[in-house]
Amino acid sequence: EPEVTQTPSHQVTQMGQEVILRCVPISNHLYFYWYRQILGQKVEFLVSFYNNEISEKSEIFDDQFSVERPDGSNFTLKIRSTKLEDSAMYFCASSEVATTDTQYFGPGTRLTVL
Amino acid sequence: QKEVEQNSGPLSVPEGAIASLNCTYSDRGSQSFFWYRQYSGKSPELIMFIYSNGDKEDGRFTAQLNKASQYVSLLIRDSQPSDSATYLCAVNPGNQFYFGTGTSLTVIP
Numbered sequence: 001e002p003e004v005t006q007t008p009s010h011q012v013t014q015m016g017q018e019v020i021l022r023c024v025p026i027s028n029h030l031y032f033y034w035y036r037q038i039l040g041q042k043v044e045f046l047v048s049f050y051n052n053e054i055s056e057k058s059e060i061f062d063d064q065f066s067v068e069r070p071d072g073s074n075f076t077l078k079i080r081s082t083k084l085e086d087s088a089m090y091f092c093a094s095s096e097v098a099t100t101d102t103q104y105f106g107p108g109t110r111l112t113v114l
Numbered sequence: 115q116k117e118v119e120q121n122s123g124p125l126s127v128p129e130g131a132i133a134s135l136n137c138t139y140s141d142r143g144s145q146s147f148f149w150y151r152q153y154s155g156k157s158p159e160l161i162m163f164i165y166s167n168g169d170k171e172d173g174r175f176t177a178q179l180n181k182a183s184q185y186v187s188l189l190i191r192d193s194q195p196s197d198s199a200t201y202l203c204a205v206n207p208g209n210q211f212y213f214g215t216g217t218s219l220t221v222i223p
Contacts, residue, residue, distance in 0.1 A: 035211075043158060043202065043213040056209045091157050102148065103211060105157040 002026045004106035006092050012112045013082055021077045021109045023092030032075045033093040033103060034067065036060070043091070049075065082113045116141045118205050120214035128222050133190040135217050137203030140184070147179055147186045148204040151197075152216065158202055162188070193221040 005024045013019050025032050034046040047057040049067055066078045075094075079086055089108045095101040117140040127133045135149075146165050150158035164170045164177040164186065176189040186205075190197055200216040 033211075042215045043204075043211075045210045045212070048210055058210070101146075102160055102163050104160065105150075108157045 002028075004092055004094055004104055006090075006106040006109050008109060009107065010110045010112070012114065015084055015113055016081050019079050019082055019111065021079075021090050021092075021111070023075045023077070023106055024073050025075055025092065025094030026096075026104060027073070029094035029096050029104075031055075031095045031098065031101070031103075032067075032069070033095075034077045035091045035093065035105075036088040037091065037108075038088045046077070079111075082111075084113050087111055087113045116205075116207060116212050118203055118212045118214040120201075120203050120217050122215055123218040124220055125217055126220045126222055127193050129193060129195060131193050131221075133193045133197070133219055133221070135188040135190075135201050135203075135219070137186045137188075137205075137214055138184055139186070139203075139205040139212070141205065141207040141212075142181075142184065144181075144184075144205045144207040146206045147177070148206070148211070149175075149177060149186075149188045150202040150204060150213075152200045152202055154200075158204075161201075190219075193219075195221045195223050197221050 007022045032049040037043045046061045048055045091108045092106040093103040095103045148163045149161045152158045162177045164179045170177045174191045178187045202216045203214040204211045
């Protein structure tokens, strides 16, 4: 069964460093998303991406964040200068048709900022 | 601010009982509604989605939607210990998912 994959599973970085989280969405899906979940808190939407551009972003997704689809399979989230409060689980998701469609989540990347 | 509210629990039911999970949402324009299950340290896993008022059944799970009351629920029949997890309600008004904080369910053998 097709699934969303994410790498790395765990990333440890120093405050102020740049990190890139990688995702491979399900191959025939057209919409891609990033979410984060701070430990013990709810899943929060960051950004949605369609047709090589951002279609929606939340107020969390500030200038420190960027997304890219560098090739036909990968979808990346870059955090330019990490802060302690960026420590969270980051989930990539994809959906086939539209943003109202079922979203399938990857296993997540746990980001720890020291 | 679009809100999705869930009772945080914990909810404990004995094995074989019916577990009832509830969710309310604030945006009347919401079009699609989802229940995800999340085990500790894992990603959300889709259980069911529902778009229309009424009930939708899938195996032991039944989702119920009442748009007039802005209410969606999930019933789990014949609860099993493996159903012990946090259940997330997600609502999509058309552009992104809004998740509730989740309800922790424990099924006691």
